[in-house]
Amino acid sequence: MPQSAYPEIRKLDLFAAMAEDHFQTLMRGAYVQNFPAHIDLIAEGEPSDFLHIVLSGSVDLFAQWNGRDTSMATVRPISTFILAATIREAPYLMSARTLEKSRIVLIPSQDVRAVFDIDANFARAIVTELAQRYRAVIKTQKDLKLRTSLERLANYILRQQKRAGGGPTFGLEFEKRRLASVLGMTPENLSRAFKGLDPYGVVVDGTRITIGSQTDLERFAKPNPLIDDFTT
Amino acid sequence: MPQSAYPEIRKLDLFAAMAEDHFQTLMRGAYVQNFPAHIDLIAEGEPSDFLHIVLSGSVDLFAQWNGRDTSMATVRPISTFILAATIREAPYLMSARTLEKSRIVLIPSQDVRAVFDIDANFARAIVTELAQRYRAVIKTQKDLKLRTSLERLANYILRQQKRAGGGPTFGLEFEKRRLASVLGMTPENLSRAFKGLDPYGVVVDGTRITIGSQTDLERFAKPNPLIDDFTT
DNA sequence: TTATCGCCTTGACAATTATCAATCAAAAGG
DNA sequence: CCTTTTGATTGATAATTGTCAAGGCGATAA
Incomplete structure (x- = not known):
């Protein structure tokens, strides 16, 4: 893969502390691909052959069952996805598709596991990353189980x-139909939920949101760092 | 803490591969406590001072927001909880309480982080454990977002x-009100959901479940390893 | 045994959310 | 420029889920 991308990747927390020759090993086996918008990258159930890194563009992680589907997360530059499946050598739990034209690095999973076994700094970085992602999913689960769709939308807006x-x-960061799926509701319901936030001063103009009364919205949404702060 | 518990703990995947003196370090700082049933162990938002290990009994992990609460998971012997918070030195995202009389080991989080920094085998074990838990939560999230409560119950039964x-x-593994909370519904709704599975041959007698027609129930539930198999 | 407590169940009703169909508006393509 | 497509909205309706109140049932203790 082109060396130009190395420094950006190296700066990721995941790769910052590892030994240089181990990093080179990973990069030698890796390759970069440019994908157009709306292309399926991986499908849930497939073996996890590659760790993916989004260099530019964005990727939708989604899941399906019984004819239904739901957006689980959006991956934005620069970060990785499918780390847990790679580590456990287990099938993907989610499918991935590009939302727009995207540049993506693919690192063979067996290389990742091999370096993980010999580079303690890399292993530690993976721990930190996984712990952070685990906590992010727990927060999302609390959001889903403890809040109504109107409350989820209000907190998402904040x-x-x-x-x-x-x-x-x-x-908004993406189109409303995806937002609806991320928040666990239908597009119709989202449309009505935006209306339902009208009493709290929320004005919607296409993809543009204006919060008329910050305090009113916050009093309704009751944001909580243990659910809404994804940095801790 | 009493040495009698050492071998059981040592056998856990998390501690099996680490250096003996590091394990001893952890055990020296640890202590065991016996708790009666229905005792709060930790509260969400508190600093994560201890990694917990359930030796016997069982523990309910739950979360609260705006006066509502929900059961997130049940921890059964022998396994740990609060690993991610310990690693990230971040506040607990979930509260914990005993469901029954329980014996619990508490290891100071700073000891865990210190040993994690010097013992590569321990770090690797933590990676494996975290990756497995991350995947378990993703599965639960798919269950919540892709299925109705009746479908969740059917698959839970299977x-x-x-x-x-x-x-x-x-x-059943625990009382119905908790099952309802775990499945993300009210006790009343659970009660009616059991009735709703009557056409598929599910008979409920208190805490005793009988599946009259396995194939009918499976045809309705459509279990999927990428949601329902927690071993991978 | 009887009283009490906790949990489960049931009924009636309300709120929330989804579905279906139609329309509208903006973007994309010829 | 006009057509076509796609996503967003709206109305009407149905399904799902939650709330409140009452009653039942079994375990436990006096």
Whole structure:
């Protein structure tokens, strides 16, 4: 793969502390691919042959059962996905597809496992990464089980506002049908949920959101760092 | 702590491969406590001072928000909980309480982190454990987002049947109100859901379940290893 | 044995969420 | 420019799930 991408990858927490020659081993076996939008990268149930790294663009992780499907997460640059499956040498639990034109690094899983066995710093970095992701999923589960869809939307809006800089007006990160799926509801229900936040000063104009009354919305949403803060 | 518990703990995947003196370090700082039933062990939001190991009895992990609460998981002997919080030195995301009289080992989190930094085998064991738990939570999330409560119950019954040995009659692992919370529904709804499985030959007698028609139930439940098999 | 307690169940009802069909609007393509 | 497509919205309706109140049933203790 082109060496130009090395420094960016090396800077990821996952790879920052490992020995240089081990990093080179991983990079030698890796390759970069450019994918157009809306391309399936992997399917749940398949063996986990590669650890993926998104260099640019974005990727949707989703799952299916009995004809239904749901968005589980969005992967944005620069970060990895399918780490747990790679480590456990187990089949993927989620499928992945590009949301837009994306540049993706593929590292053979067996290389990852081999280096993991001989590089303690890499192993420790993986622990930290996995622990962080585990906690993120637990938070999502609490969101799903403890809140109604209206409350989930309200808290999502507050999270997204913070991500976007904290101002009263900001854009959604993806299209509404996906947002609905991420939040565990139908697009119709999402549309009505936005209306339901009208009393709290939420104004929607296409993909643009304006929070008219921050305190009202927060009083309703009751955001909680143990659910909504994904940095800890 | 009493040495009698050492061998059992040592046998856990998490501790099996680490250096003996590191294991001794952990055990020296650890202590065992006996708790009666229905005692709060930890509360979400508190700093994660100890890694916990359940030696006997059982523990309920639950979470609360805005006056509501939900059961996230049950911990049975012999296994650990609060591993991710310990590793990340972050506050607990879940509270824990004993379900019955329980014997629990407490290992100071700083000891775990210290040994994790110097024992590569321990670090690797933690990776494996965390990856497995991460995948378990993803499966639960798929269960929640892709299935109705009736479908979740049907699949739970099939999973529990397998755990209990595979025969047509078996017992539930805990009281129904907790089962309802674990499955993400109210006790009333659970009660009606059991009735709703009547057409598939499910007979409920208190805590005793009998599956009259295995194939009918399976045809309805559509169990899937990528959701229901927690061993991979 | 009888009283009490906790849990489960049931009925009636309300809230939430999903489904289906139609329409609208904006983006993409010719 | 106009057509086609796609996603978003809306209305009507149905299914699902939750809430509240009452009653039942079995375990436990006096």
